[in-house]
Amino acid sequence: MLVSALKTGVQAAKNAAPVAASSVGQVRGKATQRETKTRIEACHSVYKITKAMQSIANAKLNPAIARMQESRPMAASVRAFIDTACSEVQVPELEAGASCLVIPITSDKGLCGALNTKILFKTMNTIQDLKEKKMKIKVITVGEKGHKNFQSMNPKMLVHTASHFGKTDINFLQASRVAEFVTQTPFDQATILYNKYINRVSFTQMAHTIPALTFFSEQVSKFGEKFEFEGDEEQILKDLAEFQFAVQLYGALLENGASEQSSRLAAMDNASKNAASMALELTQLFNRTRQMQITAEMIEISTGAECCK
């Protein structure tokens, strides 16, 4: 609703006839004055909307950062285990024709600055690299923006989409559901791309590679050398494979969520400032032309009075 109102406002501001540089002696008729007035009102409504979106993003940002930071240790520890394990056990080099799953994480709503364009750009680069290695590529997008992008540009690669679940706070249950959904498509390697939150004004794109889920079970004996397993090794590794995928996805979703709020905050802040300055310029122009009109009329009246004396 906010977005459509914003678009109408911007449309109104654009549709009004372009303002010619005011030159002395040029008289603007009442009709074009009305157009300027419409433009000023449009700027004000745009300002109100972007300001509202900015404060919403501000309110959502701190809880999002808190939840992301709370989850970072868990994601880090799981990844540390995987990295240690993978350094001991050789992850098999992918052969040509291996099936690679690319999972870009995007937002559902727009008006969040460069967040989605950046991650989709990185996704395209990743896909390009994989293509050069002759891999079979499948894409599962998380988030509406990614879905729309791939539908229009590369529909053949797009296998599935998971979206519209960020309305409530992202929790592990949702992440596990998405992970379960994603792992129904078998893969030899999966790459999760997301925006990692750095601070209130910056975020960076990250790509995490995850070996096939079967990799863990296949390497049971090698894992057994490095770690002692309490219980049935194969069962543990099978569960662990699914768990680590869900945890990594969870971490990525939270990081992207925090980056989304900070990006939207900055973008809406800019938009509000621009709307305010545009409204100011137009108001000054309006007043100037109004005064010029009055002056012109007064001159007419006084010269007319002179003539009739």
Next chain:
Amino acid sequence: PGAAGSFGVLVGHVPVVSQLKPGVVEIHDGGKVEQFFVSSGFAFVSTTAADICAVEAAPVSDLDSDTIKENISTFTKTVADAQNDMDKATAQVGLDVNQAMLQAITGAK
């Protein structure tokens, strides 16, 4: 609360990977003991640290015995009434977790 049995970890423990079943994790810090109930997850013990990655965790003091007893009766009924394996398994999981929670409270008393 390892799936194959509870185990304790001190400094210098051999690296271990264990799946966790619903139960209580106790953290001993000097003389203080903190108890957390975990629903399930994994424990990674390395040479430098022990990480517990739980799906859900709560301090034992937060558990409410009345709600748990209610849950147990609800889940027992669901397990009995379950139509298919999936529903039965889901209800069984709920039952196991709640029974473990009850044990955690009554055991700690």
